[in-house]
Amino acid sequence: MSRAMVAASTSQRREKRGPKVGTTGPQITVTVQRGGPEGPGRKQQFQVPAYDNQTVLDVVSWIQQNADPTLTYRFACRVGMCGSCAMMVNGVPRWTCRTHVSKVLQDGAMEVAPLRNLPVIKDLAADMDTFFDKWVSAEAVHHPTASRDDPIAPIDPEAPERVTASAGIECINCAVCYAACDTVANNPDYLGPAALQRAWTLYNDAKDGAQDTILDAVSGKGGCHSCHSMGSCTAYCPNELDPLSAIAGLKRATTRRFFGKGRA
Numbered sequence: 001m002s003r004a005m006v007a008a009s010t011s012q013r014r015e016k017r018g019p020k021v022g023t024t025g026p027q028i029t030v031t032v033q034r035g036g037p038e039g040p041g042r043k044q045q046f047q048v049p050a051y052d053n054q055t056v057l058d059v060v061s062w063i064q065q066n067a068d069p070t071l072t073y074r075f076a077c078r079v080g081m082c083g084s085c086a087m088m089v090n091g092v093p094r095w096t097c098r099t100h101v102s103k104v105l106q107d108g109a110m111e112v113a114p115l116r117n118l119p120v121i122k123d124l125a126a127d128m129d130t131f132f133d134k135w136v137s138a139e140a141v142h143h144p145t146a147s148r149d150d151p152i153a154p155i156d157p158e159a160p161e162r163v164t165a166s167a168g169i170e171c172i173n174c175a176v177c178y179a180a181c182d183t184v185a186n187n188p189d190y191l192g193p194a195a196l197q198r199a200w201t202l203y204n205d206a207k208d209g210a211q212d213t214i215l216d217a218v219s220g221k222g223g224c225h226s227c228h229s230m231g232s233c234t235a236y237c238p239n240e241l242d243p244l245s246a247i248a249g250l251k252r253a254t255t256r257r258f259f260g261k262g263r264a
């Protein structure tokens with residue numbers, strides 16, 4: 001793409017996304033929690049031009065592009081696929097690229113902060129290492145039963161176990177559920193709803209070969225039995241998944257195994 005084309009497409013994008021700096025018109029008062037690994041720093045206020053169909057991510061991007069280039073945040077797809085843009089918005093965890101400002105504005109203002117229950121890299125960018133380390137600890141990683149040289153085994157999409165596995169397959173790893181979970185907040189060892197949900201998905205996947213390993217991993221300290229079943233994970237999941245039911249499935253499966261019973 002030529003330099004002129006880049007400039008043209010940039011100005012077209014700006015027109016599409018919203019007004020330039022200095023435009024008069026309705027404004028949003030945005031409070032941003034700044035800080036780093038050492039802890040929360042100051043809260044900073046910005047006036048951001050308001051326009052139709054504006055998302056919270058649009059607002060944060062406007063601040064970074066027009067008011068303070070040092071503001072750190074994370075996003076990639078802008079369409080609810082990658083799971084990288086989640087933040088606290090007015091104290092609630094949300095995917096910011098799919099959250100319209102009109103839904104969260106309170107008296108013309110809103111506050112954004114990094115995701116709860118995770119360390120902070122800088123400003124609005126949470127450090128996701130702990131979140132993904134817990135997926136590994138929960139054995140929420142595929143344990144193949146065949147090699148790439150084997151023929152692909154057919155799977156009946158209507159089989160009950162496949163239906164159960166498919167229920168959680170659309171997780172985008174956004175950590176909204178993890179930020180919403182009070183058990184995670186109070187118990188740093190707790191594996192959390194997303195890792196446990198993926199463990200349940202793999203437990204029910206006919207192509208995964210480590211059912212006992214998964215149950216071992218999720219039945220110990222910080223495993224599925226630490227869940228208090230209050231359901232914040234399911235209430236806040238932006239993809240309308242149900243980690244609460246997945247964790248209940250793990251509780252049943254680990255209990256059945258403890259009493260020497262097979263799968264239900």
Ligand code: SF4
Nearest residue numbers: 181227228230231233
């Ligand atoms: S139901 Fe369990 S995993 Fe979900 S938010 Fe509550 S304690 Fe956390």
Ligand code: SF4
Nearest residue numbers: 171172174175177237
């Ligand atoms: S279960 Fe939902 S809220 Fe949790 S990481 Fe997956 S998509 Fe995000």
Ligand code: FES
Nearest residue numbers: 078082083085097
């Ligand atoms: S930027 Fe990818 S989900 Fe929001």
